Amino acid sequence: MEKENTKVSSRRDFFKKSGAIAGGLLLVSMLDPLKQIKALAGEKPKGKGAWYGIGVDLEKCIGCGSCAKACKTENNVPKEPFFFRSWVEQYSVTANGVVKVQSPNGGVDGFKQPVLDKEIEKSFFIPKSCNHCAKSPCEQVCPVGATFISPDGVVLVDETYCIGCGYCVQACPYACRYLHPVKHTADKCTLCYHRIKKGLAPACITVCPTGAKIYGDLNDKNSDLVKFIKEHNCTVLKPHLNTKPKFFYNALKEEAE
Amino acid sequence: MGNFENLYQALQQVDGFIYPNEIELRWGILIVLYPYITGLVAGAFILASLNRVFNVKALNPIYEISLLASFSFLLVATMPLVAHLGRPDRFYEMLMTPHFTSAMAIFGFVYLWYLMVVLLLEIWFDYRRDIVLWSNEKKGPVKYIYKILTLGVFDISPKAVKWDEKIGYIITVVGIPSAFLLHGYVGFIFGSLKANPWWSSVLMPVVFLFSAMVSGISLVLFLYMVISWIRKQKLDMQCLDTIGKFLFYILIMDFTLEALDQVHRIYVSEESFDIISILMSKLFVTLTIMQVLLGTLVPVGILGFFQFHKPNEIIRKISYFLVSILVLVGIFFMRWNVVIGGQLFSKSFLGFTTYKASFFGAEGFGIAILLMAIPFGILAFMLWLLPPWKKTHE
Amino acid sequence: MPNQLRNLIIVFAIFVGLFLTARHFLVPKTFGDLGHYRADALQYNIDHEKKFVDTTLCSNCHTDISNSKYVGAHKLINCQTCHGAGNKHIENPTINKMEKSSEREFCAKCHAKNLARSSTVIKQVDITKHNIDSKCVNCHNPHSPEIKMAQVASNQNKKDEPAICIMCHDKIDKIKTKGMHKSVPCQSCHGEGLNHIKSPSKSNMFKPSKREFCGKCHGIGIAPKSKGIKQIDLKEHNIENKCIDCHIGHNPLEFK
Known part of the structure; x- marks a missing residue:
């Protein structure tokens, strides 16, 4: 490998x-x-200015879907169940290792109380969104420079410049992107760039009832995120693809990596 | 708001788990056409250069047809690409601010290089003397078309014609790697995406290249037979047999490479293999039947048989015609299996979506059929404007 | 150089010139200032309108609610988690109302029993069993879920006041007030409820089901004769069944 x-x-x-x-x-x-x-x-040299990332403590996530719902509101994401900037998945693993995953309407309406299944040994929620990869494959393949990594490490889309070729949608290993059905341009999580640049937390983090999700500056030793990463045993999704995601999960189970 | 009926249907048919954004299959029939048409261009050109650079005299009758066919398809090659864009009005940005780490952006320049520097020039130098002659002979408005095409140079002295020959030769030599580049690049667009295990393969550009040659040769074979039939001209059997021989060898190389790619996949059996093996069974009709059996094994069988035993002309003609169609259809399904197949399974490797394409609409089969018909129209015009059979050969 | 080559180069030069001219006009102004993108796109993204507002704006008007909220288990939860984005409401509070849901399913999004939820992080109930007749907000103050229960407990000396029962069991009360049992206090059948009020899930109320229990009031020869109470001969009337197999206990003239 x-x-x-x-x-x-x-x-x-x-x-x-x-x-x-x-x-x-x-x-x-x-x-x-x-x-x-x-x-x-x-690439901008790290160590100067902010370099944003996200963290989630999966032990605290209760899968209420508030983040997914708030994201749709905050960012005018189409309400149809095919377009998500932020969503939640529930993994259920049976005793003999069969993995079942569901994400009805991206978790926006929450998850139904499951019928008691003795086969299921463990179950957990995973909130997902753009990983704001430092070596972002979507930015790499954008033919015109409509997708870019901002100087503070947030992967953004210039919707006034995107041609809607969908190459970034194909290149993202995490399926975080979709083509906006009205604007016909690529759309994705901006880490609520319009909020964080004004000192507000992203919408998903604002509404998280258990405080499971945080964001912060990876260059700032005193930021919540850096502390969180230090204090927990964090992993990222699909690390073998070497995209250097900046979305850190505590207590991520192997089934979901 | 768009119409989401297809997506709601697809949502009902999701098999297993897919990420919520994956229900919409982003690249449809038009992106199947794009590598298909580009492949025909590269393949037809390489066949033409066999005649010129490697001096395969038997291919003389199809030299101009190959070039003009290559040109006709090249003009159309970007159309499906542009038509499928969310914002086709912004297509020019790809040439204005190309992002040099993007395979797709570089394609714009590879394409322009190939169109402007290779194909147009080769055709121009090849026809220059005839254009000058025709610009004097013809009457009416056509005369002026030829006059413009001369670019103001009417010198057809032996010395000038010798220059044409020389430059034409250099362009063909440059053209071969360019054709490789053109279609290798299309393969790279898919092969370089590490997010998708069905695409991500070092062999992808090479496989695309050989399948391009196969399809381009079949196209010329098909066109040569149809054009001769329309013009009621006798087919040059030696030429047909030579094309058949090349087609046979390259088909075998193509099949070997594709088989190697799959064998490697099966043997290495990475984490994505489970989902890919299910994918292969889902693609039974388009992959096993259309691409492998009808598109490769049957033509290889027929052409291989001809290498050892040559039946009479009628049987060979019918067989070559059949083979050319089978291979053209087979390679179409090869592109289909790559483009559509690669998007059917989820990047979570846990499930499948479905491909629903309508006949109507901006990305429907109707547009696709139209786009496939245009190059034949262009070719008919080119054959009228620059008829190979009226060229003066020394 | 042959003439044809010369003319060709001129044609190409014209093309390249046209391309460069087009490029000059078509490349956006700030493109390339910071990287291979339009630097203005950063500001474009920043200019996006925000929807979720600062919750101090909420407490400015809804002081009482925010005061009660800050003592309960929901104290750290943003108002807009349950009520939706507040941007329109703060513009015009009378026209644009906040979202409000009192459905069980709404609370269940967080509190329904789920193997994936950690019991140390969140209190969970089995919504298929937990007091299914009632809405959550009848017993729990959503802004401070313990408060309403605490109030009930502190009122325990007024134990015969049906209002305490109704707080949680209003659906039953609606059935009961329609029928003959409307003036029968809950305690008459279900007994004293002190423990249940203190801890509803751990201490269940008595649920009568035997014929003899109904017979205490309705049985000929057993019950003290009283005007208006229907008398039944327990030895004859449908002796195979329990009374509640046919009659709804809370409104006995309605049948199942």
Whole structure:
């Protein structure tokens, strides 16, 4: 697995580099090349300014779906059960290891009290949304630069510039993206960028009744999130894909990784 | 608000668990057409260059047809891509601010390179002398079309014509890697997505390339037979047999590569394998029957038989015609299985959605059929404008 | 250089020129300032209207509710978790009402029994069994779920006041007031309820089911004769069954 990982990343590095060289050559002939070449320099060095991430304590999550519901309201996400920026899944594992997952309407209406099933040995909820990956595959594949990582580490979409090709939807391993049925552009969790930049918590975190979900600045040693990660045994989703997600789960069970 | 009837139906038919955003299958029939058409372009061009660069004389009768077919399909290649966009009006952004880490953005430039620098120029240099001649002979408005096409150069002295030959040759040599690049790139668009185990494969660009050659050769075979039949011209059997021979070899390479890809998948059996094995059984009709059996094994059988024993001309003609159609259909389903198949299963590896396409609508089968018909119209026009059979060959 | 090549290069130069000109006008102004994107898109995202408001705005008007809320188990929960986003309500409180639900299913979203819920994090009830006739808010003050119960407990000396029972069992009261048993106090049949009031789930009330129990009032020769009470011969009247197999205890002239 290790080996495969390095292979994949070196392939991408190669691609990035050769892309950059080809791009550089092309750009020299264009009108204001310097501006573009600066842009190619790539990722912002961590350690300067904020670098946002999210955390969830799954032991505290009660699967009420408040986060999913509030997200739809706050961000004008279409109400139909096909479009979600934030949703909740319930995993149930039987004694012989069969995994059943459900997420009716993304958990927006909550979960029905399950009929008692003696087979089920453990069960848990997982709230999900964009992982705001540091090596975001969706940003990598966007052909026009409509999806980008903000200087503070939030993966955003420029809906005035997105062409709606859906390549990012295909590239996201977590299925966090959808094509907005009215705007016809890609849409996803912004970590409520309009709220956090004004010092407010994202809507999902604002309404969480148990305080299971938090967000914070990974560069700030005193932030809630950094403390949370230090104090808990946190994991991320699909770590083997090397997307460097910044959504940290405490007590994530192996069935859901 | 859009009409969500299809999605509600799909929601009813979800098998197992899929992520809530995955009910809508993002890339439909139009994205199946996109690699299909691009493949035809690359394949037809490579067949043409066999004649020119590798000097396969038997292929002389189809050189111009290959080039013009390649060109006709290339003009249409981006149409399904643009038509499927959520915001087709913003398509130009891909050329204005291409994101160099995106395979899709680079495709715009690969495409332009191929269209402007390779195909157009090769056709132009090949026909230049005839265009100049025709611009003098013809009457009426057509005359002026040819005049414009000369780009103001009327020099057809032997020296100038020799230059045409020379530059044309260089372009063909450049064109072969370009054709590889063009279709390899389309494969890379899918193969580079690590999120999708059905797509993510180093072999994907190579598999796409060989399937492109297979489909392009079949297209030319098909077109040559149909055009000759319309023009009531006798088919050049030596040419047909040569195409058949190349088709046979490349089909075997293509099949071997695809089989290698699958065998590797099965043997390595990564975490995604469970879902993929169910996927393969779900794709029984399009994968096992259409792609493998009818699209590959039957043509390989027929063509292979001809390598050892050549029956009479009638049987061979009918067989070649049949083979060309089978392969064209088979490769269409190969694209289908890649594009649609890759989106049927959830990235959670726990379930499946369904593909519901309507006939009508912006991304329906109606548009797809229309898009597939356009290149034939363009080809008819090109054959009228630049008829290969009226060219002066020395 | 041959003429055809020269002219071709001119044509290409024109194309490239057109492309660069188009690019000059079509690339957005701030594109590339911070990375391969429109830097203005950051502000565009920030400008999105927010819907969930600061809850100090809620307590400014609803002081009493917020006071009671801050002492109970729901004290850390944002008002808008249950009532929805407040942006429209603060603009015009009379026209735009907040969401309000008193359905059992609404409370069940958090409190229904579920293996996936940690019992240390949240109190859960089996909603298929727990006092299914009543709405949660009848017994529990949603802003401070313990309060209403505490009030009941402190009123225990007024134990014969049916109002205490009605607080939780209003549906039964509605049935009862329609029929002959309307003036019979709950205690007459169900007994003293002190323990039940203190801890409803742990101490159940007595639920009579035997024929003899009904016979205490309605049996000929058993009950003290009293005007208006229907008398039945227990030895003859449908001796196979219990009374409550046919009669609804709370409204006996209604049949099941």
